[in-house]
Amino acid sequence: MSILRIENLEARHGLLSAVRGISLDLEEGETLALVGANGAGKTTLLRTLAGVHPVAAGRIMFDGQDVSTVPAHLRAAAGLALVPEGRRLFATMTVEENLLVARSATRNGPWNLSTVLEAFPQLKPKLKAAAGTLSGGQQQATAIGRALMTNPRVLLLDEISLGLSPLAVQGVYDSLRTLMGKGTAHGTTVVLVEQDLQRTFEVADRIVCMLEGRVVASGRSSEMTREQVMASYFGHRGTDTPQAVTS
Numbered sequence: 001m002s003i004l005r006i007e008n009l010e011a012r013h014g015l016l017s018a019v020r021g022i023s024l025d026l027e028e029g030e031t032l033a034l035v036g037a038n039g040a041g042k043t044t045l046l047r048t049l050a051g052v053h054p055v056a057a058g059r060i061m062f063d064g065q066d067v068s069t070v071p072a073h074l075r076a077a078a079g080l081a082l083v084p085e086g087r088r089l090f091a092t093m094t095v096e097e098n099l100l101v102a103r104s105a106t107r108n109g110p111w112n113l114s115t116v117l118e119a120f121p122q123l124k125p126k127l128k129a130a131a132g133t134l135s136g137g138q139q140q141a142t143a144i145g146r147a148l149m150t151n152p153r154v155l156l157l158d159e160i161s162l163g164l165s166p167l168a169v170q171g172v173y174d175s176l177r178t179l180m181g182k183g184t185a186h187g188t189t190v191v192l193v194e195q196d197l198q199r200t201f202e203v204a205d206r207i208v209c210m211l212e213g214r215v216v217a218s219g220r221s222s223e224m225t226r227e228q229v230m231a232s233y234f235g236h237r238g239t240d241t242p243q244a245v246t247s
């Protein structure tokens with residue numbers, strides 16, 4: 001059974017349809033990347049999955065339950081965790097406090113302060129530092145670590161590379177590899193939005209291309225090319241473009 005099933009999902013900003021009838025299945029342990037041009041609806045889709053943006057139509061099934069109208073904090077408690085674009089840490093609290101604050105909603109699982117620090121060793125010397133004084137990469141690591149502290153079953157990551165130096169991005173992705181690790185105790189199901197296509201191909205099992213709120217192409221990353229994905233950014237459907245999918 002899919003851990004996450006999206007059925008004909010619609011989400012709006014006022015009169016604008018940002019997500020238009022998307023259907024997707026996510027298997028446990030899978031890493032799925034959402035790609036597409038600015039305004040394609042990727043952030044709105046992630047926010048709708050997390051419950052911080054309302055469902056206009058369709059439904060979201062999480063672990064067999066319809067969570068379409070379940071408030072965000074209850075979805076988080078059930079194991080759907082969003083790391084939003086822009087990180088949103090408590091700037092005056094220390095790294096340790098930022099991590100521990102997530103423990104209140106903690107479910108049982110492999111993630112605790114010590115395993116998060118194992119995955120993000122760059123945070124160890126910064127535990128007592130105020131989050132607002134950290135570099136962008138350290139803040140991003142803290143934001144992901146904080147989400148992990150809830151022991152999510154599905155982790156939603158929105159543009160975690162945004163505004164980071166190449167070195168910091170590398171550091172964060174090195175750590176992510178640990179948590180996406182298949183067959184390890186930490187194997188976490190991930191949906192991520194990433195603008196860097198090379199990185200997308202490196203980390204994702206499956207790539208879903210969005211354009212103007214719709215899925216225009218999708219496939220296993222091992223079976224898609226960069227050219228196919230780029231073509232879908234602009235709505236081109238060459239003969240070799242992967243098939244549009246609805247599930």
Ligand code: ATP
Nearest residue numbers: 013014016018036037038039040041042043044045
């Ligand atoms: P980006 O990569 O730029 O974040 P995206 O693929 O994540 O793009 P969204 O941010 O979900 O796309 O935006 C989808 C559509 O919804 C766009 O047309 C955008 O202008 C619109 N939109 C997004 N947020 C709002 C908002 N708060 N109010 C009104 N319209 C919005």
